[in-house]
Amino acid sequence: MAITKISNSGIYGTKYNDIAADNNYFETIAKIVVGSGGSSSVEFTSIPSTFTHLQVRYIAQTNRGTFGVESFKINVGVSSADTGANYTRHYLLGNGDSVAASADTSQTYWEGVNDFGTTTGGTFGAGVIDILDYANTNKYKTMRKFGGVDVNGTVGGVGGSAALVSSVWMSTSAIGYIKIAAMTNTLQQHSHFALYGVK
């Protein structure tokens, strides 16, 4: 198939690639299901650099008291967690009554916003995290998450929400490691995290 058209005659070297269409380009790399004892975090290690993009799909719950929602805390790195002040956060959130946007800069991890459910609320949060060009050493890595939690009303005076959340990890290194935790509490049994590679 020909996919070749560039409208700017002054460009140099823009590369259009045709791709053989006889492969499946969405593959499972790893899955983690939290067991009966709970877990403080889950880690994806030795992520191969052979894909173009990464996607994490999750459904998760923590043991936070009082409230029905808790935010995630994510660190990435080459072979271990980068805990330097190399992360941002921006979010756009709706909670059924109102909308909000906020930002943080130069953080030591990517903080989400109301990403997980809790045992107190009795529900799980669900979301999809996309990391494009995760092995491209010409770029910092921009991460995008879409998801939310419904707590069937309010728990501790706080309801659920849906949000678009992003972060840039300010490193040109390829991502080979992802650690996902809750901000302060423990991931609970039946929480499920799946890492996919997109070619």
Added chain:
Amino acid sequence: MALTYTAIATVTVGSGGASSITFSSIPQSYTDLLVKLSTRSNQASGPDYVYLQFNSNTSTSNYQGIFLRGNGSTVASSSNTTEGKIRAAITTTSGETTSTFSNCEIYIPNYTSSNNKSTSSDWVPENNATATFMGITAGLWTQTSAITSMQLSLSSGSFVQHSTAYLFGIRKD
């Protein structure tokens, strides 16, 4: 295994930049199309919109779009109805953190159907500063022709080197 998710084409912008990216001769054998964009504009400041146009159709009455967007502190919603293209996203600009590129996904279901074509997208330019845009968009192309090509362009700048665009085909079987 069913071939449900297939890469059709990739584009990597070279050192000279590119004012637009076009996917042409799109095969008609999939159910939906998915575009992933990791782009940056050479504009000093934003918003620099990523425009989406199908089949070289430029009629100003054939495209509509609705935005919900945040800018790091406030939320707004707007629409566009007369530009002859869908405002599918906002990209990172050269005034934002160096080496940072946007993360955007555009979904185009039933692209071969004989109905009007709806699109949805969610996008995050990112920046190590409070102010940057992010949001979701619903778009509409009021034409019944199957989509055979699409062009991505910017409202004012050009795509810089290392910007990438990926077109995937998704099958229901």
